[in-house]
Amino acid sequence: MLKIKEKINFDCDVLVSGGGPAGSAIAYHLSKLGLRVIVAESEKFPRDKVCGDAVSPIAINELHEMGITSSNIFRKANEITKVGLFVKNDHAIVNLVLPEHLPYHARIIPRIELDNAIFETAKKVGTEFLEQTRVLKYKVLSNKVITTLQQEQKVFDITSKIIIGADGSRSVVRRLLRKETFDEDYQLVGLRAYYDEVKGPSDRMDVYFIEDNFPGIYWFFPEGESGANIGLATLSKTFPQKQQQVKKLLTDHISNNKDISARIGNGKLRHKIEGWPITFYDAKKEVTGNRVLLVGEAAGLINPLSGDGIQYALLSARWASEILKKCFEEDDFTTENLQPYKKILDKELGYDLAFSNLIVHFPRNKSLLPIWMKAVDILVARAKNDQKFGEIIVGISEGTFPSFQALTLDFILKILLQGGISGSNYFLDMKKQPSDFIEDGSLFWKSAKQILSEISHDRRSNMEWISQIGKKIVNVSKYAIKSTKD
Ligand SMILES: Cc1cc2nc3c(=O)[nH]c(=O)nc-3n(C[C@H](O)[C@H](O)[C@H](O)COP(=O)(O)OP(=O)(O)OC[C@H]3O[C@@H](n4cnc5c(N)ncnc54)[C@H](O)[C@@H]3O)c2cc1C
The missing domain is CATH 3.30.9.10 (D-Amino Acid Oxidase, subunit A, domain 2)
Structure with a gap:
C-alpha cells in the first residue's frame, strides 16, 4: 500500500528559546544557512544581564567572525592587557599574552551593549525575534516540536523541526529535557x-x-x-x-x-x-534529545574556575550550527544524529571543564580553609616572581590556556601539600620549587599529616568531600586517557 507522508506546516525550521549570546549567535549561523529561525526572548532588547562583562580573546574571535569587531561598541570597548592577582598581604601584576591565532586582547563590554550587537547582527541575516515572549513548555512529536509561548496575556504555539535551549542558567528547555531540578x-x-x-x-x-x-x-x-x-x-x-x-x-x-x-x-x-x-558543566548530563539541543549556559557551559561563559556560549552556538546543517540536509533530528555535537563539546571543552571542576572541589572543604589560602598565597607569590608562571595562571582564568595543560594534578597536589605546612615563609622562598619540596620527605609527610588530621575532625562530611574528589579524578582521568589516544 502506498504510504502518504503527512504534509506539515512548520512555523519555522528552528525555534530558539533565549536571545543571549548563545541564542542570538546560533540564530545568526542558522539564518545564514537559509533556515527560518525564530528566537523567543522573554525580555526586550537592549536588555541587561548580570555579568562581569569580561569578553575573552576566544569570545572576541567568534565576534570577529560575525563581523561585530568592526562595530562601534567594539571600537570603544575597554582593552585589558594586564591582570592583578590580589591576596590579603600580597599581589602580582601579570601581563596578558595573546596566543598567535587570536586577533584581540580581552575587552570589558557591558552586556547590555554586547548582547544587543549580537541580536542586531542576527536580525540582519534574517532571524525573526519575538521579544517579551517566554517559552513555557515544548512537546516533541515524531515529526515536529510544538512549543507553547506566552507574550503578555496571550498564550500560543509555534511548530518547528527542532527547539534550541539557549535560555541560560535557569533554562526551561534543559529542565524539560533532563526532567530535573537544579543541582546545587x-x-x-x-x-x-x-x-x-x-x-x-x-x-x-x-x-x-x-x-x-x-x-x-x-x-x-x-x-x-x-x-x-x-x-x-x-x-x-x-x-x-x-x-x-x-x-x-x-x-x-x-x-x-x-x-x-x-x-x-x-x-x-x-x-x-x-x-x-x-x-556549570556536568558531562554526565544530556545536551541533546530528539529534536532538542542545548547551547551556552543552558548546557552548563561555564568554567567553574573563572565563571567565564560568553566564549563557550559563542563556540557552542557555532559548533551546534555545523552539526545542525547536516541534520537539515538529512532531515533527521534524532538524538543519534545530534550526538556529534556532544562529541565536539567533550573533545574541545570536556577535559578542561572536568579538570576545573575538580580544582574548585578541593576548597569546598571549609575546614581546610587555612591550607587553601596558603596555597593561593603560594600561587600569587610565584606569579609575582615568575612572569611565565603568572601568564599561565591568568591565561587559565582568561580561557586562553587549558587548565589541565598548565595545572597538572601532580603540581596541584604539591601546592596543596605546601599549603598544609604552617610557617609559610619556607614556601614563599621562591628559590624552592614544588619539586624541591616534594623531594624533602620529612616536610611532605608533616604536611600530609596536618591535612589528614584536619580531615578527621568531621569525618562524615569530609568522607563525602573525599568521595566527590575521587569521582572527579576518575572523570578527569577518562578525558586524559582519551586525549592520549586522539
Ligand atoms: C555575576 C556574573 C558574572 C559573570 N561574569 C562573566 C564574565 O566576566 N565573562 C564571561 O565570559 N562570563 C561571565 N559570566 C557568565 C555569563 O554571563 C554567561 O556565560 C552568559 O551569559 C551565557 O550566555 P547564554 O546566552 O548562554 O545565556 P544568557 O546570557 O543568560 O541568555 C539567556 C537568555 O534567555 C532568556 N530567557 C530565559 N528563559 C527564557 C524563556 N523561558 N523563554 C524565553 N527567553 C528566556 C533570558 O532573558 C536571556 O536573555 C558571569 C555570570 C554572572 C552571573
Missing part, C-alpha cells in the same frame, strides 16, 4: 555592582582571593577611564543562605579591602547591586 553541586552565584569615577589603570583587571569568600573571588573590571564592574562569584553550596548576607560580603569587601578601596577612591555606585545564578 553545579551552581555558582554572582553579584555585580557598577561604579563611576573610579581610579587606576584602565587596562588592568583585578581579581581578589580573600578568606571570607573562598572558594570564590571578587573582581574589579574597568570599563574605561572611570567606570568599573565590581563583583563576586562563589559556589552556591558554600555561600551564605540569605541574600542580604551575600550583598554584605561584597559591600564589606569594597569598604574594608585596602587594594580595592584604593582603586575605587571616591567612586560612586551607579546602580543597585544585582545577583544571578551560574550553572
